[in-house]
Amino acid sequence: xxxxxxxxxxxxxxxxxxxxxxxxxxxxxxxxxxxxxxxxxxxxxxxxxxxxxxxxxxxxxxxxxxxxxxxxxxxxxxxxxxxxxxxxxxxxxxxxxxxxxxxxxxxxxxxxxxxxxxxxxxxxxxxxxxxxxxxxxxxxxxxxxxxxxxxxxxxxxxxxxxxxxxxxxxxxxxxxxxxxxxxxxxxxxxxxxxxxxxxxxxxxxxxxxxxxxx
Numbered sequence: 001x002x003x004x005x006x007x008x009x010x011x012x013x014x015x016x017x018x019x020x021x022x023x024x025x026x027x028x029x030x031x032x033x034x035x036x037x038x039x040x041x042x043x044x045x046x047x048x049x050x051x052x053x054x055x056x057x058x059x060x061x062x063x064x065x066x067x068x069x070x071x072x073x074x075x076x077x078x079x080x081x082x083x084x085x086x087x088x089x090x091x092x093x094x095x096x097x098x099x100x101x102x103x104x105x106x107x108x109x110x111x112x113x114x115x116x117x118x119x120x121x122x123x124x125x126x127x128x129x130x131x132x133x134x135x136x137x138x139x140x141x142x143x144x145x146x147x148x149x150x151x152x153x154x155x156x157x158x159x160x161x162x163x164x165x166x167x168x169x170x171x172x173x174x175x176x177x178x179x180x181x182x183x184x185x186x187x188x189x190x191x192x193x194x195x196x197x198x199x200x201x202x203x204x205x206x207x208x209x210x211x212x213x214x
Contacts (some may be wrong), residue, residue, distance in 0.1 A: 059159070059181035062122070062192030062205055065093055076196065083111035084118055084201035093193075093205060096126040104144045110152070116201045117157040117166070119174065119185055121209045122192065129209060146170050150212040156202045159183075159195050172212045186210055 058066075058076060070077040073090025080087075085107045088094045097120055101107055110116070126134060137143050150170035157166065162183055165175045177184050183191040189208035196203040 056197070057159075057195045058193060059195060060191055060193040060205070062093065062207075063196075066091065066193065066196075079203075080197040080199070082199055084113070084116065084198040084203065085110040087198040087201075087203070088120060093122045094120055096123045097121055100126075100138060100144060100148060103138055104141060104148055106145065106148055111200070113152075113200055115154070115156045116169075117153040117155060118201050118203045119151045119153075119189070119191075119210060120203050120205050121151070121189075122205060122207060125189075125206060125208050146212055147209070150174070151210055158202065162194075162204070168212075170212050174210060 056076060063076075067075045069075055072078060073082075074092055075090075078087075078090060082090075085098070085101055088101070089098045101110065110118075129137075137147060147170075150168045150172055151174075152169045153166040153174065154169065159181070162176050163179055165173045167173055174185055175187070177187070178191075181194070183194065183204070185191065185204075185206055189206040189210055191204045192207050193205040196205065
């Protein structure tokens with residue numbers, strides 16, 4: 001849950017100071033001092049601050065790691081054209097998640113879902129789990145399925161709809177707090193790249209794996 005790639009404000013300030021320094025004292029009649037050129041239209045354009053989100057709405061510092069070449073299957077443009085499991089398979093941030101989804105035989109289920117929101121843990125998120133515990137989850141299909149489906153919510157939640165509690169496909173609930181371009185899931189997992197579009201889902205890439213209550 002949009003980030004954005006992480007400055008027009010500084011340029012605007014410079015232009016504003018320059019205009020202030022150049023104007024005011026001359027009445028425009030002194031031949032040695034040319035009249036100030038009309039710059040009223042340029043100043044408002046330059047004072048627009050840099051957006052917090054990317055042009056297509058993605059946000060968060062983690063978005064900087066997403067490939068920018070549209071021909072790359074992991075780029076935002078490419079992911080928007082394919083269903084969510086296929087989209088994740090092209091994203092270098094999500095290779096561990098893709099392995100887990102395949103292990104649980106959830107690829108077809110996710111790809112065929114009509115509209116879902118997915119909280120997708122990065123490779124580093126899985127790396128926070130002790131290897132012995134991660135291996136145990138990967139080896140237990142039911143446990144793995146429960147963990148993965150806990151990251152999926154029915155319906156496409158836009159950033160404006162994200163805050164609040166949402167029932168997951170696993171049956172439990174996730175609670176999202178925050179707003180704008182900063183969100184936290186279950187109090188600990190940060191959205192590092194949000195509002196990523198796929199053909200059937202909105203993806204919020206998170207920095208920690210979400211664990212359902214046992």
